[in-house]
Amino acid sequence: MAFQQKINKMIVVALVVARVVDAKNIAASASWAQAFKTATLLKTLSVNALIIGEEGVGKKSLASYILPDATILDASNYEELLLALESNNSIIITNLENSPNIKKIFELITLKNIRVVATASNLYKNEIVDKVFSIKLDIPSLKERPEDVDILIDKYINEAASLFGQSETLKISNINPDLSRNSYSLKKQVVIHYLLQNIGERELMDIIEKYLFEKLGSNNDYKNFLHIYEVPLIKAGLHKFKSQLQLSDKLGLNRNTLRKKISENSKYF
Known part of the structure; x- marks a missing residue:
């Protein structure tokens, strides 16, 4: 039952993971402050x-700060967006690059004199954009804002503690921040680490079982999935014992066998 409750909470996390923190709360870096x-x-x-900017850098959060009461719609929801433009004097349009007919959208915005704040990928180019938007804000990635990463990690730890009803502090000294999707990947990483810090052996086996249930089906699955068990065991051992020689002794493996296993799974190390 406890395990199922944690899984349900992880579903909730998946639904909220795209929410970037309030704009006010990230101002450590000079670029974000500006x-x-x-x-x-x-x-x-x-x-x-x-x-x-890239996904997860805070574009939507900043847009909502500028127009806190405006309707928010993704540009891909074309018909819904057209209806919204007919009945709103201000609007936030996210992911502008996803619009199937941006020219029509811009015509309506201009015709009805609608106040709009939009977000788009930093790779988005469109010749009409300059005519519609007087101001452009380019938000750097979190890799360029290391001061903001620590603030976000602390915020996500507090959110995870509240979500799981825990009071323990997450041990983050060994976490290498995952900034591949900026705040999205970072938040997911922190929440998963927080969950794993409080997970038991039975729960861990249940997770592996559910994963393998969906994947099994070929004639060589034992070999295909052996790395799921071996890699975490070897990596944990190397971190703990600091040498292959000590680890081979602790695992009761021949040193050459250990080296072979590390070589076979080199992409995970």
Whole structure:
């Protein structure tokens, strides 16, 4: 029952993981502080703004800070967006690059004089954009904002503690922040680490069982999935005992056998 409750909570996490923290709470880096300063100014101006950057850098959070009461729609929801433009005087459009007919959207915005703050990939290029958006904010990735990473980690730890009803502090000294998707991947990483810190052996085996149940089916599955058990065991041992010689002794393996297993699974090390 306890395991199922944790799984249910992880589903909740999956639903909220895309929510970036409030704009006010990330101001450690100079680049974010400048973006926030510009956003604060935009709250008082009736101009359209385009916020560009990679996924998970805080674009939607910043847009919501500028227009806190505006309807938020993804550009891919074309018909819904058209209806919203007919009945709103301000709107937030996310993922502008996903629009199937951006020209029509921009025509409506101009015709009805709608205040819009939009977000887009930093690779997005469109010749009409400059005519619609007076201000452009380019938000750097978290890799370029290391000061903000620590703030986000602390925030996500607190959220995870609240989510799982735990009071323990997550041990993050050995975590190498996953910034592949900026705040999305970082939040997922922190929450998973928090869960694993409190997971038991039976729960861990249940997770592996559920994973393998979906994957099994070929004639060589024992060999195909052996790395799932061996790699974590060897990596944990290397971190704990600091040498292959000591680890081979602790595992009761011939040193050459251990080396062979590490070589066979080199992509995981």
